[in-house]
Amino acid sequence: MTSIPITADYAKELDTQDSLAAFRERFVFAEPELIYMDGNSLGRLPKDTATLANNLISHQWGTRLIRSWNEGWINTPERIGGKIARLLGAEPDEVIVADSTSINLFKLVLAALRLQQGRKRILTDNLNFPSDLYILQGAINLLDKGHQLEIIDSPDGIYGPADELQASIDEQTALVTLSHTVFKSGYLYDMPAMTAAAHNAGALVLWDLSHSVGSIPVDLHAAQADLAIGCTYKYLNGGPGSPAFLYVRRDLQEKLFNPISGWMGQKDAFAFGLTYSPAPGLLHFLTGTPPMISLSLIEPGVELLLEAGLDNLRAKSIRQSEYLIALWEAVLQPLDVSLNSPRQTERRGSHVSLGHAEGMRIDLTLINDMKVLPDFRAPDNIRLGIAPLYTSFHDIYETVMSLQKIISERLYEKYTDEAPSVT
Numbered sequence: 001m002t003s004i005p006i007t008a009d010y011a012k013e014l015d016t017q018d019s020l021a022a023f024r025e026r027f028v029f030a031e032p033e034l035i036y037m038d039g040n041s042l043g044r045l046p047k048d049t050a051t052l053a054n055n056l057i058s059h060q061w062g063t064r065l066i067r068s069w070n071e072g073w074i075n076t077p078e079r080i081g082g083k084i085a086r087l088l089g090a091e092p093d094e095v096i097v098a099d100s101t102s103i104n105l106f107k108l109v110l111a112a113l114r115l116q117q118g119r120k121r122i123l124t125d126n127l128n129f130p131s132d133l134y135i136l137q138g139a140i141n142l143l144d145k146g147h148q149l150e151i152i153d154s155p156d157g158i159y160g161p162a163d164e165l166q167a168s169i170d171e172q173t174a175l176v177t178l179s180h181t182v183f184k185s186g187y188l189y190d191m192p193a194m195t196a197a198a199h200n201a202g203a204l205v206l207w208d209l210s211h212s213v214g215s216i217p218v219d220l221h222a223a224q225a226d227l228a229i230g231c232t233y234k235y236l237n238g239g240p241g242s243p244a245f246l247y248v249r250r251d252l253q254e255k256l257f258n259p260i261s262g263w264m265g266q267k268d269a270f271a272f273g274l275t276y277s278p279a280p281g282l283l284h285f286l287t288g289t290p291p292m293i294s295l296s297l298i299e300p301g302v303e304l305l306l307e308a309g310l311d312n313l314r315a316k317s318i319r320q321s322e323y324l325i326a327l328w329e330a331v332l333q334p335l336d337v338s339l340n341s342p343r344q345t346e347r348r349g350s351h352v353s354l355g356h357a358e359g360m361r362i363d364l365t366l367i368n369d370m371k372v373l374p375d376f377r378a379p380d381n382i383r384l385g386i387a388p389l390y391t392s393f394h395d396i397y398e399t400v401m402s403l404q405k406i407i408s409e410r411l412y413e414k415y416t417d418e419a420p421s422v423t
């Protein structure tokens with residue numbers, strides 16, 4: 001890697017050259033001096049979202065009351081799903097917003113396993129998000145049909161075991177399910193290659209796009225992907241606990257049933273018939289009444305991403321992560337900080353994890369004494385999320401300089417390594 005000037009002026013110069021820099025002003029910066037490196041966990045609040053929240057409460061709910069269902073509310077899961085589809089290389093009728101990521105995984109896993117009758121193997125890796133593994137275990141227990149979950153280990157805790165997974169897929173494999181971008185190291189799977197390997201053996205693939213959507217141009221159609229799920233509160237900036245999305249390729253939609261068959265997925269919900277009859281297309285993957293406030297607030301963040309363009313955002317995210325890695329190499333590597341993310345650009349998402357034996361205490365010092373907010377992922381990952389809509393090069397520079405100071409002056413020693421309840 002070529003050496004770069006390690007100065008605040010150089011960081012500011014990079015910000016001046018950044019054609020997306022103006023998008024930062026579209027977000028609320030309540031504490032201007034705060035450096036936020038956790039947009040991959042909870043995205044910032046867009047100003048338009050704050051305005052919409054007011055309107056939702058005082059007008060749509062406060063004034064219009066139940067009339068709002070016919071004034072746009074009822075179609076919101078499909079409308080916002082259709083916009084998210086544009087970030088994923090999918091058709092508008094292949095993505096819908098509902099429930100949480102964990103629940104959508106449960107619905108699609110049960111549907112997929114039922115379609116794949118007779119096949120008993122489910123493949124994943126040990127870098128997958130733990131909730132995904134818990135959901136798979138719960139689904140297997142519920143079905144009680146002898147399915148086996150095989151968790152393939154990463155060779156180094158950073159790269160996904162892509163070759164081993166591909167070699168392991170066979171005619172007994174029902175489903176391969178992986179995080180497209182893994183939450184600790186940021187490793188990014190080659191979606192077309194893994195999907196093709198699965199299809200060769202007749203297996204389905206379900207991608208968790210939580211750490212990809214909104215930061216990486218995903219092309220589900222080009223990859224011939226079957227199923228996907230993902231969060232809206234990370235790079236989509238939908239707000240804490242905002243509902244998730246699910247994708248089902250069109251030709252699979254009528255073949256898959258929703259195991260939580262509720263009235264919102266019923267063909268004619270307001271006929272109040274007593275027998276379930278699934279609505280066509282993706283609509284039968286809805287279950288109950290959508291949480292209109294948090295659902296509606298997803299839309300402005302998605303609009304911002306569409307306006308900025310995902311190719312532009314990815315290009316900036318790459319420039320910023322390369323900048324961060326260059327600073328790490330010059331300043332932090334000599335202080336025993338490891339790079340816990342892939343060095344290879346095309347195999348890396350939009351966050352960079354740095355490792356240090358005192359990671360937890362360093363993290364606490366960053367938060368409490370430096371006004372820098374990263375997050376921490378056990379055992380030693382200081383995870384730095386780059387949200388290219390609003391992260392600046394100067395934010396990255398300040399983060400690295402703070403880390404250098406904390407480690408070289410051992411400022412972390414005043415903290416114990418007792419983790420707070422949310423890290």
Ligand SMILES: *Cc1c(COP(=O)(O)O)cnc(C)c1O
Pocket residue numbers: 100101102103129131132179183208210211231244
């Ligand atoms: C954040 C995240 C989730 C979260 O799921 P919830 O149901 O919203 O709690 C799931 N999977 C992955 C890969 C994630 O990164």
